Amino acid sequence: MMTNKFRIILILILLLALIGIIRMVRKRSIELKYVLSWIIVDVIVLIIVLIPGLLDGIAALMGVYSVMNMVFFLGFCFLLIITFTLTVALSHNSNKLRKMAQEIALSGAGKKNGENDRDGENSGN
């Protein structure tokens, strides 16, 4: 079970995180598409923390003895889902990047040589 003190600390952390995320989206430094999962997780955890009996209820429903075990388990699942989503997004992005780089290279093919080389400028890759 959670003490009230810990509950308040948790609520503060979750609210701060939520505000932080939303601010970043507002400033467009991150895409809403990719933080949607984080916002949902934040809100779900917030609801769980706010309603005292809820967690015990879910644990009993799922047949989990210890509430804390279930918290860890759910957290683990959320993280896996988010990481996997990122893997998929990364995959798509690298595909798009490849196509773009190839098109840029090929669009230089018709021109006179020399206009299309960019090496040396960005040596790290």
Add this chain to the structure above:
Amino acid sequence: MKKLAIIPAYNEGENIKGTVCDILKNAPDFDYIVINDCSTDNTAQVCRENNFNYISHPVNLGIGNTVQTGYIYAYRNGYDIAVQVDGDGQHDTKYLHEMAEHLIKNNLDMVIGSRFIDKEGFQSSAVRRFGINYFTCLIKICTGKKITDPTSGLRMAGKRVIEKFAKEYPKDYPEPETVVTVLRKGYKVEEIPVIMRKRQGGVSSISPKKSIYYMIKVTLAILVDILRKRV
């Protein structure tokens, strides 16, 4: 009949001139294109100074994508035949004629230059040969066709294969995987014996550590290919 030699180049400043001149001398009926994969050395400069036909990736994409850029170029410019020639001097360009003739005469879709038919010239190390044999067996099981040198980079593609590769080509270690893809499409692949030289400079892209990744990745890629629908 339009023929193209694709020369993928990453930091081949020292070898690129030799490779291009080799093609101009030994295979004058071939056009060529150097694909500079954002080299950090003077590859682009050498190409520019010698007025070579070349294009440059704006970022480094790796060997698979570099070769694919070459196939896209071949496809869009209506080439009937495209051959991949590595920039490191392992491949002897005098075989290009023989390969093209073989491809046209037998109406093939792909011709692979194999080191292991006549077993002449540089034969690679025992460990590598073991790996190559493994892929030969795997491909034989999966497609029923015996390819003695599935890792050979000296390969010539006909029109249908150019189109296929332009659309889809593996990112890294593409050789064995693409053989399977092409065979499973029902295309005709044959090998001719060639003699390869020991690489003339630089190091192989496949270090011992990477070779484990290589085996696992390529095996999985082949198995995944088999799970795909036959088209």
